[in-house]
Amino acid sequence: MQLQPYATTGQKIWHYTFLTIAGGGLLFLVLPILVIIPLSFNSTSFLSYPLSGFSFRWYEEVFTSDVWVNAIQNSLMIGAASAFFATVLGTLAAMGLTRTDFRGKGAVNALLVSPMIVPIVISALGLYFFFAELGLNATYTGLILAHTALGAPFVVITVTATLQGFDNNMIRAAASLGANPVTVFFTVVLPLILPGVVSGALFAFATSFDEVVVVLFSAGPEQRTLPRQMFDGIKENITPAIMAAATLLIVFAFALLTVLEYLRRRSEKLNGAS
C-alpha cells in the first residue's frame, strides 16, 4: 500500500480517499465495541459521556444479584455441556467423513452442516414444536440438545479442515506396531488434530454462549441465560449493568480470539512439519 514516489496529484488524492474510507470502516467496526466499555464503570446510571465518576458498582450488581449470577451459571453450564457433546459427535463424524468416499456423502455432509445455514428462528420454531411433544420445553436437557445440534457443524468443519493435512500412514504405523484403534486415536490422532478439535469446541461453546432465539422460544424462567438476560434488559430498561455484562463478554471474545489465533498458527506449524 505504498504510494509511488512518481504518483500524480490525482493518484495521491485517490490514495488518501481510499485510506480514509478503509480506515473509517475499520473504526466503524471496532469503535462501538470499545466505546461502551468505559460506560460500565460510570458511577451513575447515565449511558453517555462525560462519565460522572469511576465505580465498580455495576460489576458488583452483575456478580452479586441472583438474576445475573443465575444467568451466568446457566450460560456456562449449557455452553460447556453442549460444547462437549458437539465436540465428541462432531470429531467422530469429521473422522468418518475424511476417511473414505461413499455414495451420498454430499447429502450427509449437507445435513450435518445444515443447522448452520437455516435461519435460527426456523430452527427455534421447529424445536419448540418438537420439544412440546416430548415435554422438553423449559428444561436444561432441551436447551443442551438444541445447542449441541447448533454447535456441532462448527466442530465438523474445523476438525475436517485439520484432518485434510493429516498423514494416514501414522495410523497404519501405530496399528502395525500393535496399538488398538482406541489407543491409536488417543495417542497418535488426537494430539495431532487437537488444535482443530479445540477450535471446534470453542466455536461450539461460543455458539451456545451467544444463542438467544432458541432460549426465547424454549427456555423457562429457570433456564434464563446471559444473552436472554441482556435481551430483556435492552428491551425494557438498558442500564450500565448490561454494559458491565457486555464488557465481560468482550473480554471473553478477546480471549477466544487470542486462543484461536494461537491454535491456527500451531496447526499450521504442525501441518508444515508433517
Next chain:
Amino acid sequence: MDQAPALTASQSDVLPQEENGLPLKVKLRRAERMKKIRAMALIAPLFIFTLLIFAIPIGIMLVRSIDNPEVVSYLPNTKVELDKWSGEGMPPQTLTAIFATDLVQAYHDKTAATVGKRLNYDVSGMRSLIMRTARKFKSHVPVDATLDTFVKADKRWKQEKYWNALKRASGSLTPFYLLSAVDKKIDDKGDIVNVSEGQAIYVNIFWRTIWIAGVVTVISLLLGFPIAYLLANTSSKVSNTLMFCVLLPFWTSLLVRTSAWVVLLQKNGIVNSSLMNLGLIDEPLTLLFARPGVYIGFIHLLLPFVILPLYSVMKSISPGYMRAAESLGAHPAVAFVRVYLPQTLPGIGAGGVLAFILAIGYYITPALIGGPQDQMLSYFIANHANSTLNWGLASALGMILLGSTLILFTIYNRLTGASGVKMG
C-alpha cells in the same frame, strides 16, 4: 497350448492365494467395504442426532403449516357430516343436529375455544359466535337442532359465510396458512383470491425483508471492499493488527453489539451528541427504533462476513497483473475495473450472498433496534409463535423464509464450490 500353464503360474505370483483361498481382489474389496462401514459408524451418531434434533423439528414445522386438526379432532361427528355436505347454500338438518351436540361436547371438553380461534383466523368474529352458541346450547342441549335453532341462538348463523368457513376448516390438511402467508385466501366460491387490503401485510413484509437485506448487503460490500483491499495489500504486521479490528466484532456476542448500538444511537446517545457538538446537526436525529439504526446495526454485523471472503480472494491475486496492465498503458482506474475487479468477483459473490442469507434470517437486531415499520419475516414468525400463538401461520411464514434461504444457499454453494473461497 504350452503357454497356458505358464500364464497361470505367473498369475499366481501376482495374485497370491491365501490359505482361505480368497483372491486378493475379493479381500481388497472386503477391506474397502469394512473401511466404509467403519467410516459410516463414525458419522452415524451425529447424523442420527442431527436428524432427530434438527431435521425432524423442521419437518414438524412443515407439517404444521398445512395441519388442520381443530375441527377434525374436536368436532369429529360434524366433520363426517361436513364431508357429505356440498357446501352450497345452507347446511342440511343432519349437519346442524350433529354440530349442535358436538359443540356442546366440545364446550364441556374446553376445546370449543380452540375451534373458535381456528375459525376466527378465517372469518373474524367467528370465535365469539362459536362460544356464544355453545354457551346457549349447553343449558338445554338441543335435540335435532335445525338451522332455526342456531339462528335463534345467534342471528349470524343466517349468513352463509360462517357455514362456509366451517366447511373449509373440516379437512385434516389445509392450504389456509400458506395462502395467508402470501396474502391469499379461498373465498366462499372456492376460488383463490387476494385478502382485503387491510389484512394484506405479508407480501409487503417479504419484500421489506428482501429490501433491507439487499441494502445492507450492497453497503457492506461497498465498505468491505476497500477494507479487505487494505488488509490484503499491507505488510503482514500491519495487516495482523488491522485484522483484529475485523475479528473482534466477529467474535463479540451479537447481544453486546446490539446493546452497543442501542446506547450509541439513542436520542441523547453518543452519536447524536457528537454530531451536535461538531455542529453538523442542530437537533438529534431519530436513529434508534427507525430504519437508519437497523441499517447501521446490520452493516456492523455483516461487514466481517463480507470482508473475510474478499480478503481470502484478494490475497491470492498477484500484484503483477495490475502492474502489467498499467505498464501497457492502462489508466489505473481502467486497470482496476478491467483487470483487478473481475478477479475479485468470486469473493464479492460469496460474501454478498452470505451476507444476504444472514440478513434475511436475523431476528435479534431488528427486534431490538428497529421500530414497528422495520420488522422483518423473522419477527413475525417469532411473534405468531410466542404472542398470538397462531402456529400454523408462524410455520407457513417459516416455510417462505426457509425456501428463500435454501435457494440462496444453493447459489452460494455454486459460487464457493467452484472457486474455493474460504472464510478467514
